[in-house]
Amino acid sequence: MTNAALPTLPAAVEILDTTLRDGLQIEKTIVPTGSKIRLGRALAAAGLKHLEVGAFVNPKKVPQMADTAEVLAGLQPLEAEGVELYTLVFNRKGAQRAADAGARNVKLVISASEGHSKANSDSSIAQASERLLEAVDELRSHGIRYDIATAVSFYCPFDGVTDVDSLIEILRTFTTAGARGIGLADTVGNSNPGLVSRTTAAVLAEFPEHPVNLHLHDTYNFGMANVFAALILGITSFDAAMGGLGGCPFAPGAAGNIGTDDLVHLLHKEGIETGVDVEQLAAVRDPLSEAVGHGLTSSLSSIPAVPSAVVRGAA
Amino acid sequence: MTNAALPTLPAAVEILDTTLRDGLQIEKTIVPTGSKIRLGRALAAAGLKHLEVGAFVNPKKVPQMADTAEVLAGLQPLEAEGVELYTLVFNRKGAQRAADAGARNVKLVISASEGHSKANSDSSIAQASERLLEAVDELRSHGIRYDIATAVSFYCPFDGVTDVDSLIEILRTFTTAGARGIGLADTVGNSNPGLVSRTTAAVLAEFPEHPVNLHLHDTYNFGMANVFAALILGITSFDAAMGGLGGCPFAPGAAGNIGTDDLVHLLHKEGIETGVDVEQLAAVRDPLSEAVGHGLTSSLSSIPAVPSAVVRGAA
Numbered sequence: 001m002t003n004a005a006l007p008t009l010p011a012a013v014e015i016l017d018t019t020l021r022d023g024l025q026i027e028k029t030i031v032p033t034g035s036k037i038r039l040g041r042a043l044a045a046a047g048l049k050h051l052e053v054g055a056f057v058n059p060k061k062v063p064q065m066a067d068t069a070e071v072l073a074g075l076q077p078l079e080a081e082g083v084e085l086y087t088l089v090f091n092r093k094g095a096q097r098a099a100d101a102g103a104r105n106v107k108l109v110i111s112a113s114e115g116h117s118k119a120n121s122d123s124s125i126a127q128a129s130e131r132l133l134e135a136v137d138e139l140r141s142h143g144i145r146y147d148i149a150t151a152v153s154f155y156c157p158f159d160g161v162t163d164v165d166s167l168i169e170i171l172r173t174f175t176t177a178g179a180r181g182i183g184l185a186d187t188v189g190n191s192n193p194g195l196v197s198r199t200t201a202a203v204l205a206e207f208p209e210h211p212v213n214l215h216l217h218d219t220y221n222f223g224m225a226n227v228f229a230a231l232i233l234g235i236t237s238f239d240a241a242m243g244g245l246g247g248c249p250f251a252p253g254a255a256g257n258i259g260t261d262d263l264v265h266l267l268h269k270e271g272i273e274t275g276v277d278v279e280q281l282a283a284v285r286d287p288l289s290e291a292v293g294h295g296l297t298s299s300l301s302s303i304p305a306v307p308s309a310v311v312r313g314a315a
Numbered sequence: 316m317t318n319a320a321l322p323t324l325p326a327a328v329e330i331l332d333t334t335l336r337d338g339l340q341i342e343k344t345i346v347p348t349g350s351k352i353r354l355g356r357a358l359a360a361a362g363l364k365h366l367e368v369g370a371f372v373n374p375k376k377v378p379q380m381a382d383t384a385e386v387l388a389g390l391q392p393l394e395a396e397g398v399e400l401y402t403l404v405f406n407r408k409g410a411q412r413a414a415d416a417g418a419r420n421v422k423l424v425i426s427a428s429e430g431h432s433k434a435n436s437d438s439s440i441a442q443a444s445e446r447l448l449e450a451v452d453e454l455r456s457h458g459i460r461y462d463i464a465t466a467v468s469f470y471c472p473f474d475g476v477t478d479v480d481s482l483i484e485i486l487r488t489f490t491t492a493g494a495r496g497i498g499l500a501d502t503v504g505n506s507n508p509g510l511v512s513r514t515t516a517a518v519l520a521e522f523p524e525h526p527v528n529l530h531l532h533d534t535y536n537f538g539m540a541n542v543f544a545a546l547i548l549g550i551t552s553f554d555a556a557m558g559g560l561g562g563c564p565f566a567p568g569a570a571g572n573i574g575t576d577d578l579v580h581l582l583h584k585e586g587i588e589t590g591v592d593v594e595q596l597a598a599v600r601d602p603l604s605e606a607v608g609h610g611l612t613s614s615l616s617s618i619p620a621v622p623s624a625v626v627r628g629a630a
Contacts (some may be wrong), residue, residue, distance in 0.1 A: 006512050007322070007547065192584035193543045197321050221533065221577050221614040222584075224540040228508045232322065232547075255618060262536050269507035269537075299536040303570060 007232040012273040014237045016213060017043050017260050018052040019288065020071065021088065023245035025055065025064050031291045033067040037074035039288055043242065044075075044083045046280035048260070051075065052086040052107070052239070056094035069101040076102060089146075090121065091131040095138035105145050107183060108132050108174060112150040112167045115158025116187070120151065125166075129173060136177045148174035149183030149215065154191035154199050161195065164202045171207065181211045183239070186226065189217025189255055193229035200233050213237035218244060218297075219255035224266055227258065231270070238263060242284055243296025259298025261285070265305055278305070322547040327588040329552045331528060332358050332575050333367040334603065335386060336403060338560035340370065340379050346606045348382040352389035354603055358557065359390075359398045361595035363575070366390065367401040367422070367554070371409035384416040391417060404461075405436070406446040410453035420460050422498060423447050423489060427465040427482045430473025431502070435466065440481075444488060451492045463489035464498030464530065469506035469514050476510065479517045486522065496526045498554070501541065504532025504570055508544035515548050528552035533559060533612075534570035539581050542573065546585070553578060557599055558611025574613025576600070580620055593620070 020036050031039075040051055053075055054068025068087055075085055086105045089095050098106050110128050111117035117125045132148075139146050148171060155161055171182055184200060196214070204212060214235055216226045227238060241257035264276045282300070289296050335351050346354075355366055368390055369383025383402055390400055401420045404410050413421050425443050426432035432440050447463075454461050463486060470476055486497055499515060511529070519527060529550055531541050542553060556572035579591045597615070604611050 006509075006516055007544075009509065192581060193539075194321075194324065194585045201321055218536065219614065219618055220580060220620070221536065221539050221574075222581060224508075224536050225543040225581070228540040228543055229322075255614075259536075265535060266507060266537060266540070270509045299534065299570075303534055305535070 009231045009270055009272060010234060010236045012236065013231075013267050014050060015048060015260060015263060015274055015276065016050040016052055016086065016237060016239045017048045017242065018215070018239045018257060019043060019242040019245060019260065021052040021054055021065070022239070022257055023241035024292070025062060026247045027064060027245070027292050029291070029293045030064050033070045033074065035287075035291045036067070036071045039284065039291065040071065040075045041078065042280075042284045042287065044078045044081070046284060047274070047276040048281075049082055049275065050084050050086065051078075052088070055088035056097040057088070057090060069097060072101045072103060079104065089135050089139070090128070092134040092138050095135035095144075099138060099142040099144060103144055105147070106139055107147050107149045108135060108179065109149045109151060110170060111152055112162045112170060113152045113156035113159040116152040116156045119158060125170065129170065132174065133177060136174070140178060145180055146178070147181035147183055147213070148179040149185060149213075151185050151187040153184035154186050154195050155188070157188050157190065162199070164199055167199065168203065168206050171203065175207060175210055179210075181213055181237075182207055183213045183215055185215035185239075186217055187215075189219030189223065191216075191226060192222055193225045196226045197229045197233060200230055200235065204233060211237060213239065215239035216258045217247070217255055218258050223258035224262065227263065227266060231272070242281075242288055242298075243301050244298035245288070245292065245296065256297050259296070259300065261300040262298045265300060324546045324585055324587060325549060325551045327551065328546075328582050329365060330363060330575060330578060330589055330591065331365040331367055331401065331552060331554045332363045332557065333530070333554045333572060334358060334557040334560060334575065336367040336369055336380070337554070337572055338556035338558075339607070340377060341562045342379060342560070342607045344606070344608045345379050348385045348389065350602075350606045351382070351386045354599065354606065355386065355390045356393070357595075357599045357602065359393050359396070361599060362589070362591040363596075364397055364590060365399050365401065366393075367403070370403035371412040372403070372405060384412060387416045387418060394419065404450050404454070405443070407449040407453050410450035410459075414453060414457040414459060418459055420462070421454055422462050422464045423450060423494065424464045424466060425485060426467055427477045427485060428467045428471035428474040431467040431471045434473065440485065444485065447489065448492060451489070455493060460495055461493070462496035462498055462528070463494040464500060464528075466500050466502040468499035469501050469510050470503070472503050472505065477514070479514055482514065483518065483521050486518065490522060490525055494525075496528055496552075497522055498528045498530055500530035500554075501532055502530075504534030504538065506531075506541060507537055508540045511541045512544045512548060515545055515550065519548060526552060528554065530554035531573045532562070532570055533573050538573040539577065542578065542581060546587070557596070557603055557613075558616050559613035560603070560607065560611065571612050574611070574615065576615040577613045580615060
């Protein structure tokens, strides 16, 4: 056993912070628009250059996301500073709303399993796909960039391990239709590193020209192990929500996203650059916790990181 | 990127359950001897073949471990069923007590950093090493097998990253003195997968004939990532404590061990055999929680695993 066997990790990683979208979408408290905008600005001030700020979905079904256009408007000045703002879209109407709101980056979301598609959107994958392709027409006519993201990409609580060939077929439909990036979501957080590795490697092999982002949850304490497995494969883009907020309302047993704070902690310990200022990021924790009205679940929410003076090594 | 890049993991892993030792040593409640013995039997009944059941340390300083000889006596009938019982020893007196108690397997423990050695035992590494070598004399004269385990093997909260050459020197002293296995502990749980990989790979290269066990804590949600990094290197022995109990009383910021339940969950998801019956293991959670008087912290303590029917995949 020599050091040659040690995995090589990327030098830098981009974090797409989804606090304002996945972090808030299942909260009982509907966080006011002004608070969301302040939180978004604070996340950007901490160095996060990619923020997912809402979803253009039915406001009656997901009232937490009803103000997505207003949140986007409030944060758009950050685009001049190089911050990219993302919103989710599931159909033509959502695409129209995104266009009206001046969105530049959209994530098209579809389930990779029939069971989750049915539970999440009461549709088959084919029906959901058809609606998304209508959204694509709309986005294209406005010159809006779009990524394709698949829920339950690795494992589905209803259908078990997600079939990789079906997943690739879904992704192919949308890369052919002009999607730029690919997002693979472990929506319920019940994937393990080996499974994440196998599926992600297969997707990377099929789509060498498309950046692949991973969206991981921490239901069973496997979140950081899944990140590590993905880093070994060269993945350089991860979703995360501050403090580990979040979860999927239409999937049983789902827990929070991997924490943006915990992810940054891991990446920095691995010597991987994120551009994030740890102290400014930590300062977002209290106002966020106050906004949702309860404590956060990331490990750094309860245990402070070892001070940097110690990290560097004492004499 | 092809599947050839995917890491290969071991087919089977041995878990050394340290619930009765590391799990209980910092609990405020002193769990009665009878309860410890019942818990140990339940863990063995769940298929755990390696149990760390106590420490022969100063009962005034660590009253939770004062009954180690009695606990060992109560569990020794399990040895006929192939269960190996471990206890910790730090000096000649501890070795004598272990011998008197009929111990067959002992872990000699020493800090790998001067800062932790001072805090943990008010001694330099050289002084602690001298005491351990006296213990070795005693153990040898009784034909007791012993492993050498180093605390803060990767990272020390006082001294920072542990020097690998110093670590290897310490380990060499005891393998030369007849230690069979090597245990590397992330005592405070602030190691990251890359660090665990580098140090473990160096130790494996130096000691190809000695089985290497890893003892990991889950302070920053990195526990399972560290397990995965170690599995990639071929490590097949891990310590864990049921429900994620435990911590080090002499190290700031230490949180619980990785949960035996969470570890088994990860390993089984990876298709790695442990010999553990998941349902019988889960049945230990309630009596353990009752014995310590509070809830447990492993993820499975609060979120049930996906039922196996679903894990196998629906139609």
